[in-house]
Amino acid sequence: DQQVKQNSPSLSVQEGRISILNCDYTNSMFDYFLWYKKYPAEGPTFLISISSIKDKNEDGRFTVFLNKSAKHLSLHIVPSQPGDSAVYFCAASGETGNQFYFGTGTSLTVIP
């Protein structure tokens, strides 16, 4: 039972343009959402997060948007850079924080 879903396995974007990665979740008890970036043969690296009390959080080139009514969040990267090429995982947790539920990832390729 996949509670966090990333329906796009891959995305290609030209350098300098915007990358938009999407994530949907099914559990209304989730109240904290995170994005991780992963390079091959390495562990995931924390990128940005958002609490359910907010609908937007920015950190430099990265912005996460949360639409609780639609149970949807997205990560915007602008401008995209070749170094952003990686697999991006969306994750969610409930108030206990006892575990994080991950999506299956979206592989982003930024073309120079």
Added chain:
Amino acid sequence: DTGVSQDPRHKITKRGQNVTFRCDPISEHNRLYWYRQTLGQGPEFLTYFQNEAQLEKSRLLSDRFSAERPKGSFSTLEIQRTEQGDSAMYLCASSLLGFDTEAFFGQGTRLTVV
């Protein structure tokens, strides 16, 4: 380096052998998680410690898997009688106690069972 550290990075073992992995979390982090990741999938939760107490275990964690966190510091994950299906990346993460805290992952241990 004050990040999460995992050892070994790679392990090749024969089916039926036992293996043990170690994780050293970020020192001030009370929470420690073990995840498993296979190709094309996201990390799957295995187990969670708060200090030395193992508070949650996934149904994925068969009786052949055991984890410990003595004294609430480093943790070990042991797999007994390994099977080919155990081949995966085993990830450890740690976080602070409290709401809305992110987990920081180690580099992972790549297990190959032949």
